[in-house]
Amino acid sequence: MRFFVVQLNINILMAAKTIIITGGAGFIGSHVVRLFTKKYPDYQIINLDKLTYAGNLTNLSDIDKLPNYTFEKGDIVDAAYVDALFDKYKPDGVIHLAAESHVDRSITDPMSFVMTNVVGTVNLLNAAKKTWHGNYEGKLFYHVSTDEVYGELHNPEEFFLEDTSYDPRSPYSASKASSDHFVRAYHNTYGMPMVLSNCSNNYGPNHFPEKLIPLMINNIKNKKPLPVYGKGENVRDWLYVIDHARAIDNIFHAGKNGETYNIGGNNEWTNIALVHLLCDLMDSKLGNEVGKSRELITYVTDRAGHDLRYAIDASKLMNEIDWKPSVTFEEGLAKTVDWYLNNWSWIENITSGDYANYYNEMYAQR
Numbered sequence: 001m002r003f004f005v006v007q008l009n010i011n012i013l014m015a016a017k018t019i020i021i022t023g024g025a026g027f028i029g030s031h032v033v034r035l036f037t038k039k040y041p042d043y044q045i046i047n048l049d050k051l052t053y054a055g056n057l058t059n060l061s062d063i064d065k066l067p068n069y070t071f072e073k074g075d076i077v078d079a080a081y082v083d084a085l086f087d088k089y090k091p092d093g094v095i096h097l098a099a100e101s102h103v104d105r106s107i108t109d110p111m112s113f114v115m116t117n118v119v120g121t122v123n124l125l126n127a128a129k130k131t132w133h134g135n136y137e138g139k140l141f142y143h144v145s146t147d148e149v150y151g152e153l154h155n156p157e158e159f160f161l162e163d164t165s166y167d168p169r170s171p172y173s174a175s176k177a178s179s180d181h182f183v184r185a186y187h188n189t190y191g192m193p194m195v196l197s198n199c200s201n202n203y204g205p206n207h208f209p210e211k212l213i214p215l216m217i218n219n220i221k222n223k224k225p226l227p228v229y230g231k232g233e234n235v236r237d238w239l240y241v242i243d244h245a246r247a248i249d250n251i252f253h254a255g256k257n258g259e260t261y262n263i264g265g266n267n268e269w270t271n272i273a274l275v276h277l278l279c280d281l282m283d284s285k286l287g288n289e290v291g292k293s294r295e296l297i298t299y300v301t302d303r304a305g306h307d308l309r310y311a312i313d314a315s316k317l318m319n320e321i322d323w324k325p326s327v328t329f330e331e332g333l334a335k336t337v338d339w340y341l342n343n344w345s346w347i348e349n350i351t352s353g354d355y356a357n358y359y360n361e362m363y364a365q366r
């Protein structure tokens, strides 16, 4: 039985299926839900989301009337609720994105990261295990994780590989690393069919404006200071969110049971170079004088424990599964800026109310 499970060819998941996608109202989850509902009309997609500050159903307003889409508001930390939901839908697959995702928030409130990212993941694994009851044919638990579990890089020649040792350094990355370990432990101990991916920094439409790129777009438009942490020398590897969703689709359908895949854009930028690029792009889109927005750059106190550099080697994914990024960074960033400028009410709705209080408190401390 065990041997059979390990050999499962997950291509059979192409047949009509019911899939629970967690965190589907968030940034990346909403792009995954859109891709799956539109590309696979035979699949029933259940979006399970608590609608925290980061969840926003307007992200899905263009697809929420599709007959193969259902929204369920609920908390993955509530084990009884999760069990009942799995009993109701008896899913064939789970794509798990729900998480507390912002590193700065994890520094001020680690426990909410432990609850959602660790306890929530184990609740989903338990519910899947109970529902599938050892009959794993055609079943798959896909856990969406981050490159931050690998820690930070110093040598410019080095990249994160799938077998790079875990070295999480923030409460956020420690909680994601823990959830990754639980998913692999359920595979090893109970034979749970799973795939796991570790992706680099995403950007694109619907990105919550506490994260670097949308925060800078918002502040440039509003002529507010642009807070660059430390000296702006930290490096991130940026990937357009729709390319992450495409990778998740390909791994879900063609990934090998029990395997991990790194996903990245091979697109490293120091924060300060990226902020310069964004300032210049926004100035040209807004018809500002050249160099105007760069005057808003303000160096602020660094993030505690700030990881220096992340960089992904995605060659396993590119060689074993057919995937590569579909847009260059310049194209993706231009599309992103256009989306924000054309959908300004989206950002205005989010930045009024609770988020405005969070933002003011956060930057008052820096």
Ligand code: NAD
Pocket: 022, 023, 024, 025, 026, 027, 028, 029, 048, 049, 050, 051, 052, 053, 054, 055, 056, 074, 075, 076, 077, 096, 097, 098, 099, 100, 101, 102, 116, 120, 144, 145, 146, 147, 176, 198, 199, 200, 201, 202, 203, 208
């Ligand atoms: P996000 O913060 O934009 O969205 C998270 C979603 O999860 C929200 O809709 C929220 O309402 C929901 N959620 C939070 N707690 C919940 C709970 N207890 N129960 C049910 N739903 C809950 O996050 P994101 O940036 O879209 O990230 C999605 C996933 O991808 C996360 O697991 C994150 O670790 C991972 N990831 C993100 C990036 C990135 O650059 N954003 C990169 C790599 C991996």
Ligand code: DAU
Pocket: 101, 102, 103, 104, 145, 146, 147, 148, 199, 200, 201, 202, 210, 211, 212, 213, 215, 227, 228, 229, 232, 234, 235, 236, 271, 303, 310
């Ligand atoms: O690497 C993948 C990770 O990328 C995901 O797992 C996380 O969920 C996601 O939030 C992101 O984490 P980062 O911490 O890299 O993203 P953030 O946008 O918060 O910060 C990007 C870089 O910009 C980082 O070096 C910190 C810096 N920064 C961030 C903010 C919000 C600033 O200089 N100023 C800012 O105001």
